[in-house]
Amino acid sequence: MAHNARDNRISRRSWLLTSLALPLFRASAAEDFPPPLFDGDNLQPVMPPKFHFLTGKPLERLNGGNTVAFVAQLSLFTDDKHTTVKNSPIQRFILSQDIWDRTFKVTVPNFVPHDRTGLTTAQAESWCLDKIYISTAGVPKDQPLWMRFTMRTVHQDDLSRVIGDNKISLTTAAVSIVEYISRKAGVGEPQWVYETVRSFRLQDLPKLLFGRSNRLG
Amino acid sequence: MKLARLGVLVAAAMGCGGALQAGSQDSEFNVNNRYTVDSVVLNTDGASTDLSRARDERISSPLRKDILGIIGEKLNPAILDDLARRLRKELHARAVDHHILRGRTQDCVQVVFDVQVQPARFDVAVPKFLYSTQQGWSGGVEGTAILKHQSFTVGLVSDGDELVERYTGITARYQNTRLGTDLLHFTFDYGTLHDQWNGSTMDALASPQAAGSFASSYASELYRTRQYFEPVLSFRVARPLTVSVGASFESFQDQGPEARVESANAGIASVRYQQQVEGADVLQNFDAGYDLRMASKSLRSDMVYSRHRWEFRYTLSHGKQVLIEDAMAGMIMGQAPLFDRFVLGNSTTLRGWNKFEIDPFGGNRMIHNTVEYRYGAFQVFYDSGAVWDSGQAADGRNSVGFGVRQGPFTACVAIPLRDGHIDPVFMVGMNY
Numbered sequence: 095m096a097h098n099a100r101d102n103r104i105s106r107r108s109w110l111l112t113s114l115a116l117p118l119f120r121a122s123a124a125e126d127f128p129p130p131l132f133d134g135d136n137l138q139p140v141m142p143p144k145f146h147f148l149t150g151k152p153l154e155r156l157n158g159g160n161t162v163a164f165v166a167q168l169s170l171f172t173d174d175k176h177t178t179v180k181n182s183p184i185q186r187f188i189l190s191q192d193i194w195d196r197t198f199k200v201t202v203p204n205f206v207p208h209d210r211t212g213l214t215t216a217q218a219e220s221w222c223l224d225k226i227y228i229s230t231a232g233v234p235k236d237q238p239l240w241m242r243f244t245m246r247t248v249h250q251d252d253l254s255r256v257i258g259d260n261k262i263s264l265t266t267a268a269v270s271i272v273e274y275i276s277r278k279a280g281v282g283e284p285q286w287v288y289e290t291v292r293s294f295r296l297q298d299l300p301k302l303l304f305g306r307s308n309r310l311g
Numbered sequence: 312m313k314l315a316r317l318g319v320l321v322a323a324a325m326g327c328g329g330a331l332q333a334g335s336q337d338s339e340f341n342v343n344n345r346y347t348v349d350s351v352v353l354n355t356d357g358a359s360t361d362l363s364r365a366r367d368e369r370i371s372s373p374l375r376k377d378i379l380g381i382i383g384e385k386l387n388p389a390i391l392d393d394l395a396r397r398l399r400k401e402l403h404a405r406a407v408d409h410h411i412l413r414g415r416t417q418d419c420v421q422v423v424f425d426v427q428v429q430p431a432r433f434d435v436a437v438p439k440f441l442y443s444t445q446q447g448w449s450g451g452v453e454g455t456a457i458l459k460h461q462s463f464t465v466g467l468v469s470d471g472d473e474l475v476e477r478y479t480g481i482t483a484r485y486q487n488t489r490l491g492t493d494l495l496h497f498t499f500d501y502g503t504l505h506d507q508w509n510g511s512t513m514d515a516l517a518s519p520q521a522a523g524s525f526a527s528s529y530a531s532e533l534y535r536t537r538q539y540f541e542p543v544l545s546f547r548v549a550r551p552l553t554v555s556v557g558a559s560f561e562s563f564q565d566q567g568p569e570a571r572v573e574s575a576n577a578g579i580a581s582v583r584y585q586q587q588v589e590g591a592d593v594l595q596n597f598d599a600g601y602d603l604r605m606a607s608k609s610l611r612s613d614m615v616y617s618r619h620r621w622e623f624r625y626t627l628s629h630g631k632q633v634l635i636e637d638a639m640a641g642m643i644m645g646q647a648p649l650f651d652r653f654v655l656g657n658s659t660t661l662r663g664w665n666k667f668e669i670d671p672f673g674g675n676r677m678i679h680n681t682v683e684y685r686y687g688a689f690q691v692f693y694d695s696g697a698v699w700d701s702g703q704a705a706d707g708r709n710s711v712g713f714g715v716r717q718g719p720f721t722a723c724v725a726i727p728l729r730d731g732h733i734d735p736v737f738m739v740g741m742n743y
Contacts, residue, residue, distance in 0.1 A: 160409070194346070
């Protein structure tokens with residue numbers, strides 16, 4: 095009897111492991127979002143209305159006149175959610191807020207930097223989200239797919255590396271971003287992960303036009 | 312893992328003409344870079360200092376100069392990052408962030424550096440380490456635990472350079488640099504020391520002349536141990552002027568067979584004036600001070616005396632060149648213990664001379680001057696001074712020397728100027 099009771103008891107080590115692992119599950123848990131929009135060539139996520147990335151600590155830093163950068167990426171998976179079919183390029187958004195008129199400036203630092211100034215909070219968020227899409231070239235139209243959206247802030251220490259530097263060559267800068275993106279988000283570095291609720295097939299999605307004029311690349 | 316894979320893909324994308332633009336800077340993207348900086352403020356633990364109006368002495372001159380250099384210029388976040396990094400290093404802070412606020416006028420901004428103080432840290436330091444071919448080794452090591460504005464220091468010391476005696480033992484210090492206000496500091500020093508005496512001092516005190524006049528008139532007997540504790544309050548009256556008051560309770564055990572314990576309890580006071588003047592290329596430092604130590608029967612002191620000491624130091628820096636003028640004088644009235652008597656002929660005064668040759672038990676009158684010129688790491692100096700007892704004639708002495716100084720490390724050769732022969736002394740060490 096005593097032996098059985100011992101078997102059924104949860105050891106202190108198990109409690110410890112469970113309590114340590116719990117925050118990790120919470121951190122990696124993805125929220126759901128509906129099937130994406132499809133214009134025949136590209137997929138664009140439909141973000142839930144409650145999604146806002148200009149909040150919390152990043153917004154505090156922007157209010158203080160600092161530059162804040164975000165990186166975002168879309169991924170397509172097969173229906174077992176383990177095999178990646180395709181990743182989009184990582185999109186970078188560099189934001190700052192005018193200390194006097196409180197409007198935002200958003201820059202997408204590509205070969206030809208693309209920016210907008212005088213934006214409200216909602217306009218700035220919307221303008222960034224319009225730039226996030228994934229090409230479906232090479233993706234079978236009848237394959238069941240899942241989409242994952244990942245977005246996070248860039249830590250202040252990594253800012254110059256992520257947005258580039260005069261002294262850093264393209265190759266080096268690229269490595270810096272790899273290093274950055276491979277790192278776990280730290281305290282105060284928000285990260286958002288969304289996944290489609292159900293799988294979808296390209297052939298089933300209605301073809302819509304969405305912000306093609308704003309698209310880059 | 313997933314993110315890592317994403318990263319690799321991004322790297323590949325960039326390698327074939329990806330998205331990163333070489334030459335981009337944080338400042339290029341910040342919409343506030345069109346505004347002009349009109350002031351810079353440092354926030355530390357609730358206290359705020361406008362650096363354009365007041366000096367924060369924890370910040371070095373070059374850094375202060377660079378911080379003030381952004382005033383009147385367009386905002387450059389990259390420069391702010393660099394300044395924050397340097398501030399963090401100099402202030403030993405946990406972190407230094409920056410933000411901007413609206414300036415006094417339209418199109419101007421105020422830069423604010425927010426310093427997050429380390430809640431606790433531990434430092435180990437070597438406050439002095441010296442080898443002199445004349446006095447041998449002297450040195451100390453101490454560990455300091457710092458909790459916000461309070462610090463606790465415990466150290467080991469063995470110093471045969473500073474005083475007539477070689478003292479060896481343990482020292483401890485409690486310091487509070489913010490006693491309700493930044494202007495009020497409190498320090499409590501404690502030490503328990505064992506003393507050793509040079510043969511010259513023992514011979515001189517044992518001589519019939521000394522037994523008849525000197526020992527009974529001016530100084531204590533030799534002692535084998537001494538202990539002290541010294542609470543001091545310092546108040547910054549105005550930015551360059553600090554006034555300190557406190558007490559010093561010192562007891563020492565005679566070397567004689569009776570092992571009598573005597574005390575030298577004194578009220579202490581000091582006034583210090585420190586001013587820094589920055590020109591375009593020139594930096595001037597003025598440091599003047601007066602110290603008073605007054606031992607009296609009312610503090611249950613066996614020895615009754617007053618000790619006065621004045622010092623003035625002027626430093627002129629221009630690029631790699633530094634010129635230092637340091638003058639000091641001292642006077643003791645009454646019968647003072649040997650550790651309070653003035654000594655010349657050590658690693659900082661009349662360098663090259665042997666302090667036991669000048670006066671084996673120090674003097675109650677002293678005057679000294681040093682002129683030093685440094686160019687980069689190279690230094691030359693000229694010392695002159697005299698130490699004597701009241702009623703005696705002052706015998707002036709001079710010495711010259713040269714050496715190298717790099718950071719805290721110094722190595723030099725000092726030559727006493729006297730007729731007949733040259734007897735150079737070599738000194739090497741740090742922080743002396």
